[in-house]
Amino acid sequence: MSKDYYEILGITKNSSQEEIKRAYRKLAHQHHPDKKGGDEKKFKEINEAYQILGDDKKRSQYDRFGQTFNGNAGGGAYDSPGGFDFSGFQQGFGGVDIGDIFEDFLGGFGGFGGGRGSRQGRTKRGSDIAINLEISFEESVFGVKRSVVIDRTVLCEHCGGKGAEPESTIKKCGTCQGTGTVRETRRSLFGSFTSLAECSICKGRGEIPEKPCKVCRGIGAIKKRSTIELDIPPGIRDTEAIKYTGRGEEMPGGSAGDLYVKIRVHPHAVFRREGNDLLMELNLPLSKMILGCEENIETLDGKIQIKIPELSKSGDFLRLRGKGVASPRRGGRGDLLIRLYQKLPKKLSHNAKKLLIDLEKEGL
Numbered sequence: 001m002s003k004d005y006y007e008i009l010g011i012t013k014n015s016s017q018e019e020i021k022r023a024y025r026k027l028a029h030q031h032h033p034d035k036k037g038g039d040e041k042k043f044k045e046i047n048e049a050y051q052i053l054g055d056d057k058k059r060s061q062y063d064r065f066g067q068t069f070n071g072n073a074g075g076g077a078y079d080s081p082g083g084f085d086f087s088g089f090q091q092g093f094g095g096v097d098i099g100d101i102f103e104d105f106l107g108g109f110g111g112f113g114g115g116r117g118s119r120q121g122r123t124k125r126g127s128d129i130a131i132n133l134e135i136s137f138e139e140s141v142f143g144v145k146r147s148v149v150i151d152r153t154v155l156c157e158h159c160g161g162k163g164a165e166p167e168s169t170i171k172k173c174g175t176c177q178g179t180g181t182v183r184e185t186r187r188s189l190f191g192s193f194t195s196l197a198e199c200s201i202c203k204g205r206g207e208i209p210e211k212p213c214k215v216c217r218g219i220g221a222i223k224k225r226s227t228i229e230l231d232i233p234p235g236i237r238d239t240e241a242i243k244y245t246g247r248g249e250e251m252p253g254g255s256a257g258d259l260y261v262k263i264r265v266h267p268h269a270v271f272r273r274e275g276n277d278l279l280m281e282l283n284l285p286l287s288k289m290i291l292g293c294e295e296n297i298e299t300l301d302g303k304i305q306i307k308i309p310e311l312s313k314s315g316d317f318l319r320l321r322g323k324g325v326a327s328p329r330r331g332g333r334g335d336l337l338i339r340l341y342q343k344l345p346k347k348l349s350h351n352a353k354k355l356l357i358d359l360e361k362e363g364l
């Protein structure tokens with residue numbers, strides 16, 4: 001999962017959108033799987049990099065968080081066997097219009113369809129959904145299960161996403177001969193290109209229901225309020241985002257988009273997080289600092305008794321191993337660091353003053 005998208009496209013962090021587009025185009029041409037000597041794996045990688053870096057919003061997220069997205073358990077945009085997959089391009093990725101780029105060179109290679117499995121390589125993909133989720137400090141340390149309610153597009157249950165009334169027949173689309181695509185010839189600066197476009201009659205499905213489904217009116221999908229269970233892993237940080245693959249908008253005849261959950265962690269009154277360590281302060285009176293003592297402190301793991309050594313001074317740290325934040329990468333937990341502070345009374349009693357004068361005589 002730790003891929004450097006900049007390296008994949010052979011560009012730097014300072015590259016402009018124009019340079020990114022150019023680099024992507026060049027590499028996509030070079031490694032296109034339909035081409036002789038093409039490399040499907042490389043091609044997918046290049047596309048993945050461009051999906052992120054070609055979109056200003058996703059790029060800045062990537063720059064800030066790097067590879068912090070979890071849960072990409074396959075089912076990604078490019079997993080179709082055989083032909084490659086356009087999923088997620090026009091839909092889902094915030095209007096990156098790379099259709100243009102593809103059409104330009106696909107025309108030259110005879111389009112995507114030539115022998116590599118025609119319709120299967122062109123599955124559509126539902127849009128991604130992004131939401132914010134606020135959790136408490138404790139929940140960020142230990143992880144939490146949450147359910148969220150989202151209005152999203154889901155496949156119609158009545159017709160199973162087919163758009164046809166159950167038991168009714170489905171015909172092959174006459175306009176595209178069942179391929180889902182139609183050829184279009186376009187003129188451009190470089191001459192005329194033939195490209196494939198989605199058939200507008202069957203919406204790229206290649207089939208038309210004889211009796212459209214009554215529930216979804218033949219679309220195959222409906223808007224529905226869904227409750228989605230989220231498993232927030234322990235150790236998540238403020239502003240980190242989690243990707244739940246396939247939990248975005250569903251797409252009839254295609255794959256579902258992804259759900260991105262951006263986490264906001266509420267600050268804690270006592271604990272502060274530094275890396276995977278937790279920091280807290282403990283105020284003690286002079287006598288306990290000098291003589292040492294045993295103290296009960298309230299930690300996120302409950303009450304714990306700690307030993308303050310003799311002759312402690314303000315600013316000293318005590319370290320409780322394994323009482324910090326879970327580290328998903330290294331396993332285990334960070335430490336709890338307790339910073340000691342010597343607390344002075346607001347007023348000095350007559351008696352305390354007398355005792356301190358004696359202490360002064362002892363050189364303390």
Ligand SMILES: [Zn+2]
Nearest residue numbers: 173176199202
């Ligand atoms: Zn059609």
Ligand SMILES: [Zn+2]
Nearest residue numbers: 156159213216
């Ligand atoms: Zn339906």
